[in-house]
Amino acid sequence: MRDLKYNKLLSGLTLSTKIREELRVDLKECLLRNSTVRPPCLTMVLVGDNYASKMYVDFKHKTCQQLGISSRLVSLDSSVSQEELLVVIDKLNQDDSVDGILVQLPLPDHIDKQVVLSRIDPRKDVDGLSPYNQGLLMAASSEAVVPCTPLGIVELIRQVEPNLEGKLVAVVGRSLLVGKSVRLLLENYNCTTIGIHSKTKNPQTLCQMADIVVVAVGHAGIIDKNWIKKDAIVIDVGINKDNSSHTVGDVNRDSVYEQTINLSPVPGGVGPMTITMLMKNTIKLWKKRFKIKTKYC
């Protein structure tokens, strides 16, 4: 019964369904009005055969299909060299039929992620992880392609709290992909942000002050009620397996529910929102390229 307790506004499944339908309708109208323009195309690059990565790529592919986005997969052996991978990226950068390039992470250890992400043309960097786009996010530029997970997190939070101005946000975890990016994005909404990480002293005390807590650590159940202020909004970005192989987040749900019902579920919270925002970014890049403007995005 505990699942009934959480604030339904934080269901990523429900919100995703709504946004995906809006995107689908908007895209269909765009294509009707611009009959000479081909549909958007997302190309994913998958290195190796990591089970989870393949599953994510499959989710993304299916969602593209549902929305009318064309999607391709470049599948490379795990032994591919960094140079060979860069050649693939260069070709996709130059390929006029490709609007968005997504390199599925993680990459094998012999490949420098930073070098690969830097190589993606910023105009096709649908994940917003190239240094150029990260710099634009930092500058609060409207030109920035913002990473999908932070975008999804902000959309979820705004369901419960539309006015973010002045809210104190503690972000636990400082990955580029989530922690650092979501702090910058929330600051652009006039939040005050604290970055909490493994070297932070008294992290609980800082978290307890926060109106909103975003947890992206990758450690099951690391956050319990002692970290959370009464009625705070808690966004759980973690995806872990517990001892019974169930998918669980970074937050100890049963404990945190004693403080607040404003807790995003895992699964069905940030995960589907990330894929939805990937669709939104793909359409955004395509629109920008073909100079298509609509009221929606």
Next chain:
Amino acid sequence: MRDLKYNKLLSGLTLSTKIREELRVDLKECLLRNSTVRPPCLTMVLVGDNYASKMYVDFKHKTCQQLGISSRLVSLDSSVSQEELLVVIDKLNQDDSVDGILVQLPLPDHIDKQVVLSRIDPRKDVDGLSPYNQGLLMAASSEAVVPCTPLGIVELIRQVEPNLEGKLVAVVGRSLLVGKSVRLLLENYNCTTIGIHSKTKNPQTLCQMADIVVVAVGHAGIIDKNWIKKDAIVIDVGINKDNSSHTVGDVNRDSVYEQTINLSPVPGGVGPMTITMLMKNTIKLWKKRFKIKTKYC
């Protein structure tokens, strides 16, 4: 007598003198060992005739001379168009005799600063303000060219507190040039950072918790003792004129001294450190270009 009270370790003049001498000697040795390589060259672009900007350019030029760095000035009329300025940047990007390009800010209102800074080749972006370099800073990449003021701030703090790990830092102000950049840089040293700005609720309470407070707001005397914890380190980045036309910082010194002597002076604190770090960045870019390695930097 109050000037005698501040912690001399936070004198930017003293520390700058030491670092500049080290840079001068290091550069001299580099040039002796690499006799075919020309000295580093910094080119500054000044638009208009703002008195303070001209003064800063002049300081930088003189410091280059002292260190054996060649410096040039491209001086443009305030009516120059954005397109014309971009042509100048493009030429400097392609000019093999130039290692570092610095566009003196502020630019006139009709020019989009972001567009101009984005145009600088990241390998010549000596101020570290292009989106690409900002993104590398965010990624904690060793390849990043870090902006000069944040670099200078960290050098000053480390004089008083060499071990930054776990320190709680409140940064007041969220400019790209200082506030956001210094937070990312300090986080790379394992500090915990809070970004405080005009929309922050209870900013005093948050500041009072901090071991280190960096103030970069541009408002004379905005921070007094009620914001500062006993013996905290306070770095004053502001440069303002008081009613008697004296140069003062953002911190009310007489008040803050009641809480701590660890306050950087204005003038003579962050200002000279910024110019020193500009010299360091220029030499760094030059060394990278000519693949010169030394023990110093």
